[in-house]
Amino acid sequence: MSEQRKTLIGKRVPRLDAHAKVTGTARYTGDLSLPGMLYGVMVRSPVAHAHIKHIDVSKARAFPGVKCIITGNDVPAIRYGNWRLVPELQDETVLAHDCVRFIGDEVAAVAAIDEATARKAAELIDVEYEPLPAVFNVDDAMAEGAPTLHSHRENNLSLERKIDYGDLEKAFAEADYIREDTFTTHAVSHAYMEPCVALAQADADGRITLWTSTQTPYYVQCLLAQTMELRENDVRVIKPHVGGGFGGKMELRPWEFCAAWMARETGQPVKFTLTRAEEFASGRRRHPVKITSKIGFKKDGSITGKEVIAHLDGGAYNGMGPTATFLIGNFGAMLYRVPAYRYRGNYIYTNNPPAGAMRGFGAPQALFAGETQMNLAADALGIDPIELRLKNAMVEGDKIPGVATIGSCGFIECLEKVRELSNWDERQADARPGEGLGIACYSFISGGVFNWFNTQYTFSAAEVRVFDDGTAQLSTLAADIGQGSDLILVQILAEELGLEVSDIRLVTGDTATCPQSDLGTWGSRVTLMAGNAVRDAAHKVKEQLFDMVSLKLNLNVIHEIECGNGHIYPKSKPAHGLPFGDVVAMVQRSNRGKPLKATGYYTPRDCGLVSPAFSFGAQVADTSVDLETGMVQVNKMFTVHDCGTELNPMAVEGQLEGSIQMSLGYALSEELLMEEGKTLNTSFLDYKVPVAEDMPPSVSETIETYEETGPFGAKEAGEGLACPTAPAIADAVRKATGLCCKDLPITSDKIRSYLSGD
Amino acid sequence: MSLPEFNFHSPSHTDELFRLLQEFGPSARVMSGGTDLLIALDGGRVHYKHLISLKEIAVLNGLDYDSSTGLTISANTVLADVAAFAPALEHYACLVDSIEELATVQVRHKASVVGNICNASPAADTATPLMALGARAVIIGPGLKREISVEELITGPGKTCLAEYEIVQRIIVPPPGEHQRSLFLKHSPRSRVDIAATSACISLCIQDGVFAEVSIFLGSVAPRPMRAKQAEAVLKGKQPDPDLLQRAAATAGEECSPISDLRASEEHKRHMVGVLIFRGLEQLAVQT
Structure with a gap:
C-alpha cells in the first residue's frame, strides 16, 4: 500500500461486454425464447389515410394455429405518448381506431404457433378502408383546405415553439450584412443493427413481464401500464443487450403492447420480431425539416441577430417531435453569441410515417443549416470561416437569456486546434479544383432538463452495495444500448470506491430490481446524470466506511480519508489503510448484520431550460470530388472536441468513429425515398449505409475542460459529434465544385447535374 | 428472415434433377448458392414450392x-x-x-x-x-x-x-485473342458492397495501331445487359485518340435506354455510361 493511488479516470478500459458480443454469447431479446411461446405479427395499413369501415378477422381466426387476434376494437382506446406533461400532445393509440394515417399504421395483431402461420393469418384479415385525401409534405399539409389528420389540429399544425430574446429588428437594422437561406433536410433511418423485438409473459394474476429492445425501460413500463389499464408496478420491463437505438427505441411501441396484451389473453408468452423491411417502411425516422435562416453581421464579422423558422415534417403522429421542434430552435443559436434571436418552430402532421428522435435530436438539421450559412457568410464578408467563428464563439459564462448559461466551454481551443491539425491556413491558400477542406462545428446537450414525461421520480438513480469480500454491486436502470455506458458507470463507481472494474457486479435493465428510476438513454444524458447518481450513492456508502476507518485508526478529525487500490486510508498516510472489504465487514458488524448499501439520485435543477452542460467541437472534412461523376470521396476527418473530462478515451473514440460513419451516410448516401407516403427503399440494398471501406481515416484530439455539473468533470460525447460532419462535407464540396448544396443529401447526381450546368 | 415454406430437394445425379424439374414444372427453381433467390423468396417477390439444389451433383x-x-x-x-x-x-x-x-x-x-x-x-x-x-x-x-x-x-x-x-x-x-485486353467499371453510391447504378465492360484488341476488335456491354441501363453496338462501330478500325474515345463514350450514353429509379436518374445513368466508357477506353488504349 505504498504505491501511488491509481485512478481509472481517463484510462483506456475495454468494454465490459466486448467478449460476449464478439463471441456471440451476449443475449439480445431476439435470442430469448420461452416454453409455449407464440409468434406475433403486426397487420399494417397499406394506405396513407383512410377510415376503417370494417375489419373482418373471421377467416384469420379460423386459420389453424392462430391463437389470438386483436384490433383497435378489442383494446382500450387510450391515447399515449412520451409527452405526458401535455396530454393533448399524446395523439397515438396502440392500434388504429376508425382511422389510419400512414402506410404502416398498426391496425391489428396476430399471435400464432409459429411465424409463418401468423403471417398467413395476417393476410386473411380483411380490412375495408374508405380512402381519405392525404398530404405528403409540409407545404401541402399547411395549404388552405388541406385534409386534416387529427381533428383537434387545424391546418395540421401540431404545435409551434418559440424562442425570443433581444431586439431583432434593431439587430438587423444595425447589421452591415444580412443573408437569408433556406435549407431542407431529408428523412433517414436509425438503421440500428438489431430490429425491434419484444417478448411478453403474463403471470396468472395478470402481471406482465416484457423483455424488449428499448432504450427507455421506464417509459415503456409506465406507458404499457397506462395503455393496458394496469398499475405501473404490475408491469416489469427487462432490457437485455440492445443492438443500437439512436433515438428510435425510446417510446412505447405497438408491438410491445400487443405482445403483453396477447400474452395475457392467451396465457402464453408472445414474441414480436420486426423485419428490416418493416423497420424501413414504417419505423421512426429523422425529421425532414425546412429551415429558413436569416442572420445579420457587422463588417467585422460579429453577429448582430438571427431568425430561424423551421417546419418539421412530423409524419402522422407527434412522437418525440415536440422536443425536436424546441431543440432545433435551441441549436439554431448555440455555438455563437447571438444578441438577438427569434425562433419559430412548426411541427406539421403529414401522412408520412412518423418521425422521431434520432441521434442529435434536431441538432443535425439545425447545425447543417446554421454552419453552412456561417461558411457562406464568411465568404461574403471576406473573413476566414475559422476567424469568423472565433470572433463569435461562445465562452464559459455566456448566457442565452432565459434558456441556459454555458458552463465549461473549450470551443475557441477546438477551433484553434482543428485549424492547426488540418493545416487549414495552408490549404486555404492552395485551393485546387475537385478538392476542398470544409469546416463545421457543434454544441450539444449533456442530457435534457425538461420533464415532458412528467416523471414522479428523480431523473437518475443508482444503488450501490458493498461486500466484505471487497466487491461491490451497482444497480441502475440507466440503459446501455450499445454505447458503452455500463462500463462508464462501473468505471465511475470503481474510481469512487478505489476498486477495480472487475470488482463490480452490474445489475441493470430491469424495472423490478433497479432503483426508481432512470429516464433511459437519450439526449446524451447517461454519463452525466446516471454518473452523478452513482457518485451520490458511492459518497453515501463511503461516509459510513470513512466513519469506521476514523474510529478504527483513531484519526484526528482533520484527516481527509480516501479509497484507493482496494484500501481505505488517511490521505496523508496512504500506507496506514485498511482493506476495503475489512472496513465493510466492520460497518456491517456495527450495524448488527445489516448490509451496507445506499441509493444515490440525480435530478438537474436550476440549470435553465435545456441542459446542465454543453459539449463543443469543430470538425474539418478533407474531401475530393470527381468532377466528371460527382462522386464525393472524404479523404480524412479532423475532429477536435470538448467533452469535459474524457472518462474513457476508447469509449469516446468509439462514439466519434460511429458518428462519422452515420453522418457520412446522412451527408452523402442515406435517404428514405418516398412516394405518396410509401417508403420505396426498404432494404439495405437500396438504403445506402456507408460500409467499412467508405470510412475515411480520422484524426482527433480532445480539449479537456472540467465541467462542474458532470461526474469527474465529464460531459457528453455521444450525439454532438453526429452533427458537424454533414455541413463540413457540404462546405468541402462547395469549395471543390462551386455547388452550395442546401438540400441534403449531397448525391453524385446533384453534383454532376450542377457541374454539367443542367 | 421469414422464408415461406418450400420443399428442398438435393439430387445427386442429373437424371434425378431432370425428373424433379419435369415433375414440378414452374413451381420449382434450381439453386446454386441462393444468395439472390432466398432473399427474393423472403421478400415475397418470387414464389416457388420447390427449391432444387445443384450442390450435390458432382458433374456440375x-x-x-x-x-x-x-x-x-x-x-x-x-x-x-x-x-x-x-x-x-x-x-x-x-x-x-x-x-x-x-x-x-x-x-x-x-x-x-x-x-x-x-x-x-x-x-x-x-x-x-x-x-x-x-x-x-x-x-x-x-x-x-x-x-x-x-x-x-x-x-x-x-x-x-x-x-x-x-x-x-x-x-x-473462349481463349483470349492475341492482344486482347479488357476491364470492368462500375458506378454505385457506395465505394464497395453495392449494386451497380451503372456498369460497363470493354474487351478489345488494338492491332497495327487501330481498334481491331471491340466489344462493349453495359449494365443497369436497359432491361437486360446490353451491347453498345453503335459505340463499338465508332471505334472499329480507328486509331485511338481522345476525340474518338469521347465520341464513342457519348454514343454509348445515347444508345442505352436507362430508366430513372431509386438508384439514379435516367440522365445521371446516361452521363455515367459516358464517363465509364471514356475512362475505360482511355485506360485500355494505353495498356501494352
Missing part, C-alpha cells in the same frame, strides 16, 4: 482452363473461386474485376457465377464481362444438350431463354 462442379477451349465455369463454381483462379486473373481481367466489385466476401464465397447469370438481373456484375468476352452457355435438359451465347441467354429482367426443365451446365469463355 469444376473450374478449368486450357488454351484451346478457354475457361470452363461449372454450375456450382462460386464467384470467389473464379476470382482466385490464376488463368482467370491472367486472361480475363474484366471478369475478375467484376467479381471483386460484387457484393461481399461472404456472398462471393457462396454465390455461383452461373446463378448470377441465370438470375438475369440487368445489374448482374458478371453478365457484361461474360458477354464481352463472348462466353457461351452449355444448356442441358432431359436427353438434350445445346449451346448458346450468354448474351442470348438473358432475355429480360429476371428472364432467360431456359425451358423449365433445362439448366446451364457450364459457361465456356
Whole structure:
C-alpha cells in the first residue's frame, strides 16, 4: 500500500461486454425464447389515410394455429405518448381506431404457433378502408383546405415553439450584412443493427413481464401500464443487450403492447420480431425539416441577430417531435453569441410515417443549416470561416437569456486546434479544383432538463452495495444500448470506491430490481446524470466506511480519508489503510448484520431550460470530388472536441468513429425515398449505409475542460459529434465544385447535374 | 428472415434433377448458392414450392482452363473461386474485376457465377464481362444438350431463354485473342458492397495501331445487359485518340435506354455510361 493511488479516470478500459458480443454469447431479446411461446405479427395499413369501415378477422381466426387476434376494437382506446406533461400532445393509440394515417399504421395483431402461420393469418384479415385525401409534405399539409389528420389540429399544425430574446429588428437594422437561406433536410433511418423485438409473459394474476429492445425501460413500463389499464408496478420491463437505438427505441411501441396484451389473453408468452423491411417502411425516422435562416453581421464579422423558422415534417403522429421542434430552435443559436434571436418552430402532421428522435435530436438539421450559412457568410464578408467563428464563439459564462448559461466551454481551443491539425491556413491558400477542406462545428446537450414525461421520480438513480469480500454491486436502470455506458458507470463507481472494474457486479435493465428510476438513454444524458447518481450513492456508502476507518485508526478529525487500490486510508498516510472489504465487514458488524448499501439520485435543477452542460467541437472534412461523376470521396476527418473530462478515451473514440460513419451516410448516401407516403427503399440494398471501406481515416484530439455539473468533470460525447460532419462535407464540396448544396443529401447526381450546368 | 415454406430437394445425379424439374414444372427453381433467390423468396417477390439444389451433383462442379477451349465455369463454381483462379486473373481481367466489385466476401464465397447469370438481373456484375468476352452457355435438359451465347441467354429482367426443365451446365469463355485486353467499371453510391447504378465492360484488341476488335456491354441501363453496338462501330478500325474515345463514350450514353429509379436518374445513368466508357477506353488504349 505504498504505491501511488491509481485512478481509472481517463484510462483506456475495454468494454465490459466486448467478449460476449464478439463471441456471440451476449443475449439480445431476439435470442430469448420461452416454453409455449407464440409468434406475433403486426397487420399494417397499406394506405396513407383512410377510415376503417370494417375489419373482418373471421377467416384469420379460423386459420389453424392462430391463437389470438386483436384490433383497435378489442383494446382500450387510450391515447399515449412520451409527452405526458401535455396530454393533448399524446395523439397515438396502440392500434388504429376508425382511422389510419400512414402506410404502416398498426391496425391489428396476430399471435400464432409459429411465424409463418401468423403471417398467413395476417393476410386473411380483411380490412375495408374508405380512402381519405392525404398530404405528403409540409407545404401541402399547411395549404388552405388541406385534409386534416387529427381533428383537434387545424391546418395540421401540431404545435409551434418559440424562442425570443433581444431586439431583432434593431439587430438587423444595425447589421452591415444580412443573408437569408433556406435549407431542407431529408428523412433517414436509425438503421440500428438489431430490429425491434419484444417478448411478453403474463403471470396468472395478470402481471406482465416484457423483455424488449428499448432504450427507455421506464417509459415503456409506465406507458404499457397506462395503455393496458394496469398499475405501473404490475408491469416489469427487462432490457437485455440492445443492438443500437439512436433515438428510435425510446417510446412505447405497438408491438410491445400487443405482445403483453396477447400474452395475457392467451396465457402464453408472445414474441414480436420486426423485419428490416418493416423497420424501413414504417419505423421512426429523422425529421425532414425546412429551415429558413436569416442572420445579420457587422463588417467585422460579429453577429448582430438571427431568425430561424423551421417546419418539421412530423409524419402522422407527434412522437418525440415536440422536443425536436424546441431543440432545433435551441441549436439554431448555440455555438455563437447571438444578441438577438427569434425562433419559430412548426411541427406539421403529414401522412408520412412518423418521425422521431434520432441521434442529435434536431441538432443535425439545425447545425447543417446554421454552419453552412456561417461558411457562406464568411465568404461574403471576406473573413476566414475559422476567424469568423472565433470572433463569435461562445465562452464559459455566456448566457442565452432565459434558456441556459454555458458552463465549461473549450470551443475557441477546438477551433484553434482543428485549424492547426488540418493545416487549414495552408490549404486555404492552395485551393485546387475537385478538392476542398470544409469546416463545421457543434454544441450539444449533456442530457435534457425538461420533464415532458412528467416523471414522479428523480431523473437518475443508482444503488450501490458493498461486500466484505471487497466487491461491490451497482444497480441502475440507466440503459446501455450499445454505447458503452455500463462500463462508464462501473468505471465511475470503481474510481469512487478505489476498486477495480472487475470488482463490480452490474445489475441493470430491469424495472423490478433497479432503483426508481432512470429516464433511459437519450439526449446524451447517461454519463452525466446516471454518473452523478452513482457518485451520490458511492459518497453515501463511503461516509459510513470513512466513519469506521476514523474510529478504527483513531484519526484526528482533520484527516481527509480516501479509497484507493482496494484500501481505505488517511490521505496523508496512504500506507496506514485498511482493506476495503475489512472496513465493510466492520460497518456491517456495527450495524448488527445489516448490509451496507445506499441509493444515490440525480435530478438537474436550476440549470435553465435545456441542459446542465454543453459539449463543443469543430470538425474539418478533407474531401475530393470527381468532377466528371460527382462522386464525393472524404479523404480524412479532423475532429477536435470538448467533452469535459474524457472518462474513457476508447469509449469516446468509439462514439466519434460511429458518428462519422452515420453522418457520412446522412451527408452523402442515406435517404428514405418516398412516394405518396410509401417508403420505396426498404432494404439495405437500396438504403445506402456507408460500409467499412467508405470510412475515411480520422484524426482527433480532445480539449479537456472540467465541467462542474458532470461526474469527474465529464460531459457528453455521444450525439454532438453526429452533427458537424454533414455541413463540413457540404462546405468541402462547395469549395471543390462551386455547388452550395442546401438540400441534403449531397448525391453524385446533384453534383454532376450542377457541374454539367443542367 | 421469414422464408415461406418450400420443399428442398438435393439430387445427386442429373437424371434425378431432370425428373424433379419435369415433375414440378414452374413451381420449382434450381439453386446454386441462393444468395439472390432466398432473399427474393423472403421478400415475397418470387414464389416457388420447390427449391432444387445443384450442390450435390458432382458433374456440375469444376473450374478449368486450357488454351484451346478457354475457361470452363461449372454450375456450382462460386464467384470467389473464379476470382482466385490464376488463368482467370491472367486472361480475363474484366471478369475478375467484376467479381471483386460484387457484393461481399461472404456472398462471393457462396454465390455461383452461373446463378448470377441465370438470375438475369440487368445489374448482374458478371453478365457484361461474360458477354464481352463472348462466353457461351452449355444448356442441358432431359436427353438434350445445346449451346448458346450468354448474351442470348438473358432475355429480360429476371428472364432467360431456359425451358423449365433445362439448366446451364457450364459457361465456356473462349481463349483470349492475341492482344486482347479488357476491364470492368462500375458506378454505385457506395465505394464497395453495392449494386451497380451503372456498369460497363470493354474487351478489345488494338492491332497495327487501330481498334481491331471491340466489344462493349453495359449494365443497369436497359432491361437486360446490353451491347453498345453503335459505340463499338465508332471505334472499329480507328486509331485511338481522345476525340474518338469521347465520341464513342457519348454514343454509348445515347444508345442505352436507362430508366430513372431509386438508384439514379435516367440522365445521371446516361452521363455515367459516358464517363465509364471514356475512362475505360482511355485506360485500355494505353495498356501494352
